[in-house]
Amino acid sequence: MKIMHCPLNGPRNISEFITAGEVGEMPDPRQTDDAQWAAHVWVASTRVGVVKEWWCHAPTSYWFIAERDTVTDEILRTYPASEIYRERKHFGAPEDHGG
Amino acid sequence: MPWGLLKYGLSKRYPARRDIPLDKDLKKSYDVVIIGGGGHGAALAYHLARYHGITNVAVLEKGYLGGGNTARNTTVIRSNYITPDSVRFYKESVDLFTRLSNELGYNMMFSQRGQLTLAHTDASLRTFRLRAEVNKHCGVRSEMVDREQIRKLVPCLNMDEDARYPILGGLWHRDGGTARHDAVVWGYARRAAELGVEIHQRTEVTGIQRANGRATGVETNRGAIQCGNVVQAVAGMSAVVARMAGIRLPIRVYPLQAMVTQPLKPFLDPLVSSAALHCYVSQTARGELVIGGGSDPYELFSTRSTLELKEGLIAHCLELFPFLSEVKLLRQWAGITDMTPDYSPIMGESPVQNYWLDAGWGTWGFKATPVCGKRMAETIANGKAPDLIRPFGLDRFSTYALSNEAGATAASH
Numbered sequence: 452m453k454i455m456h457c458p459l460n461g462p463r464n465i466s467e468f469i470t471a472g473e474v475g476e477m478p479d480p481r482q483t484d485d486a487q488w489a490a491h492v493w494v495a496s497t498r499v500g501v502v503k504e505w506w507c508h509a510p511t512s513y514w515f516i517a518e519r520d521t522v523t524d525e526i527l528r529t530y531p532a533s534e535i536y537r538e539r540k541h542f543g544a545p546e547d548h549g550g
Numbered sequence: 551m552p553w554g555l556l557k558y559g560l561s562k563r564y565p566a567r568r569d570i571p572l573d574k575d576l577k578k579s580y581d582v583v584i585i586g587g588g589g590h591g592a593a594l595a596y597h598l599a600r601y602h603g604i605t606n607v608a609v610l611e612k613g614y615l616g617g618g619n620t621a622r623n624t625t626v627i628r629s630n631y632i633t634p635d636s637v638r639f640y641k642e643s644v645d646l647f648t649r650l651s652n653e654l655g656y657n658m659m660f661s662q663r664g665q666l667t668l669a670h671t672d673a674s675l676r677t678f679r680l681r682a683e684v685n686k687h688c689g690v691r692s693e694m695v696d697r698e699q700i701r702k703l704v705p706c707l708n709m710d711e712d713a714r715y716p717i718l719g720g721l722w723h724r725d726g727g728t729a730r731h732d733a734v735v736w737g738y739a740r741r742a743a744e745l746g747v748e749i750h751q752r753t754e755v756t757g758i759q760r761a762n763g764r765a766t767g768v769e770t771n772r773g774a775i776q777c778g779n780v781v782q783a784v785a786g787m788s789a790v791v792a793r794m795a796g797i798r799l800p801i802r803v804y805p806l807q808a809m810v811t812q813p814l815k816p817f818l819d820p821l822v823s824s825a826a827l828h829c830y831v832s833q834t835a836r837g838e839l840v841i842g843g844g845s846d847p848y849e850l851f852s853t854r855s856t857l858e859l860k861e862g863l864i865a866h867c868l869e870l871f872p873f874l875s876e877v878k879l880l881r882q883w884a885g886i887t888d889m890t891p892d893y894s895p896i897m898g899e900s901p902v903q904n905y906w907l908d909a910g911w912g913t914w915g916f917k918a919t920p921v922c923g924k925r926m927a928e929t930i931a932n933g934k935a936p937d938l939i940r941p942f943g944l945d946r947f948s949t950y951a952l953s954n955e956a957g958a959t960a961a962s963h
Contacts, residue, residue: 452858466858470848489948493800493891497789499851521803524852 453524455506458531459513471505473498474516474535477542501527569740570615570749577748579776580608582930583768585755585791586784587611588620589731589916590908592738593923594781594930595747596654601924602931605746608777609739610770612754616735619785622853622885623916624808624842626821626830628665628726630692632681632958635941636894637688639921642938644690644725646920656737658729659835665726665821666695666703668870670715674826677957678721691724706817708872715826715869726821728832734919758795758905765795765905779930781906786851786886788896788909795902799909800891800947804845805852805884806913807859812878813837825957827866838880841867845887845913855882887912892952897926898935898943906930907944914955 453465478491496502499522506517506529517529558564582598584591587609598604611617627647629640651658669675678694685692700720701709709717739749750772757769758780767776782791789801814837823830828844843863846856860882868875889912890896896910908926911918921938929935935943941953 453856466847486948489950490798493947494798495789495800495802497799497801497803497849499790502849521849522851524850524854 455517455526456529457508457511457513458515458529460508460511463508467508467510469507469509470517471507474503474505505532569736569743571743573750573752574748576608576750576753576770576772576775579767579778580748581606581777582779582781583607583775583777584609585768585780585782586618586908587615587735587739587749587751588618588783588785589616589735589738589919590783590785590911590922590926591781592616592735592742592749593919594783594908594926595749595923596738596742596745597923597927598930599742599745599747602927604927604931607742607747608775609742609747609749610753610755610768611749611751614751615739615749616732619885619887619911619915620731620735620919622808622883623731623913624830624832624840625728625731625916626665626726626823626832626842627660627729627917628723628821629690629917630665630667630681630685630721630723630726630958631955632677632684633953633955634684634688635953636955636958637685637690639938639942640917641688641690641725642924643918643921644727646924647727647729650729650734650737650920654737654741656733656740658733658737660727660729661835662725662727663819663821664703665723665823666700667721667723668700668717668822668824668826669719669721670717670824670826672718675719678719681721681958685723693722693724695720695722703820704818704822706871706873707822708870713869715824728821728834731916734916738919738923755791755794758902760795760902760905764903779904779906781908781926781930783908783926785888785909785911785915788888788907788911792900792907792909795900795905797900797902797905797907797944799888799896799907799944801888801896801910802849803851804848804887804889805850805854806843806845806887807855807863807882807884808840808842809860809863809882810834810841810880811839811874812880814839814877822870824866824870827869829863829866829870831867831870839874839877845889846884851886853884853886855884889913891947893955893958894953895922895942896944897922897939898929900944 759767818833890910
């Protein structure tokens with residue numbers, strides 16, 4: 452079985468993990484027209500080479516980031532999301548932030 | 551015929567028939583350049599030349615003819631989809647397959663033995679009812695079958711009620727079958743070449759030339775070519791090739807693995823498929839069992855085979871046919887599938903003028919080879935996609951008018 456290194460649980464079988472696609476920024480809905488939003492919803496980057504993705508260790512529901520090569524199937528690095536995201540992200544309208 | 555055979559047997563040289571002419575130099579320009587020499591590219595070239603009189607056509611293939619996913623699929627042909635748009639589209643393909651050997655004078659080994667899809671849950675039975683009714687409405691032979699009928703169709707199937715996923719019922723699709731995948735591409739390519747189409751193998755497209763929003767030519771490892779129209783038919787690399795033309799496609803790329811066993815006496819007539827078990831099985835004319843599985847769990851461009859898929863797929867296959875436990879596997883391989891969000895293809899116009907898409911064929915491309923060739927040829931000849939393939943245009947994503955076939959795509963999810 453292929454092994455993935457979970458930053459929380461150490462080396463585990465790859466079948467224990469699920470992936471949720473590439474790490475990326477959500478465009479600002481107020482600055483985005485319909486075509487750009489549709490592209491954000493549907494278009495994937497389909498990168499040939501190294502990608503940076505969200506992965507989850509399903510038994511412990513632990514989300515983290517993995518860098519891997521989509522050609523050689525090598526997992527290059529896994530690390531906690533806190534390495535990239537220092538602050539909590541807000542997705543609501545600006546007026547919701549106060550709560 | 552016997553005299554011809556005798557003469558051939560007695561001749562000293564045994565002249566072999568060359569299906570595809572030897573490579574020539576590339577011309578400076580073509581009316582149509584088709585990127586990708588698989589079944590789709592060859593079928594398109596044939597239809598352009600035979601039915602639309604467009605013979606100044608080049609098919610550019612980076613490897614060898616039919617060496618990509620045409621060689622890697624499991625050759626299932628069926629039309630029992632769930633949306634009327636898809637059912638009508640794939641029905642035309644099955645109809646074309648039934649006449650294809652005669653049309654091309656090439657033995658396609660088309661074997662219409664019927665396909666049985668199994669339900670292991672009430673939810674599957676409900677979808678099957680819907681599919682059966684939609685299919686019948688569109689003139690496709692599909693019907694619900696109960697356990698007794700399944701027992702008669704496939705007597706060797708494990709009908710144990712204590713199985714982990716007991717079989718509750720099925721969708722019997724009389725029109726389903728298989729064909730020889732190599733013959734499909736070779737047959738189309740041979741007839742296209744006879745009509746003047748040039749097939750250039752080992753010719754890789756490295757760039758798409760554009761001017762004022764139009765495609766004007768392609769760059770290859772053998773030099774640049776001018777052309778009136780460019781069509782991409784490159785399963786597995788659709789998103790990558792489209793990017794050369796500045797087009798972003800809603801495609802994710804996953805390997806799909808399949809395997810084949812040693813030959814056995816014929817025992818399995820219909821094709822058997824189970825979405826819940828992510829497994830489909832058919833027996834070839836040689837007696838081998840072709841076993842296909844679901845897509846790999848994460849995106850990858852590699853055609854490597856994995857032990858986990860082998861273990862999982864065989865476990866499910868043995869649940870259906872427990873007596874196969876001692877049978878040896880001969881091969882395991884993977885194809886690279888272009889998965890779209892709605893499990894339907896992307897055909898027709900692109901944001902770049904004169905640049906046409908034949909993409910997003912995921913796990914359902916082989917069965918559509920004839921109809922896609924025919925209808926894409928019509929699209930290019932008329933400059934407009936015909937009604938049959940309109941629902942599969944790239945513009946459906948920006949209008950959220952998807953054509954959801956996730957439930958009717960046997961084992962890829």
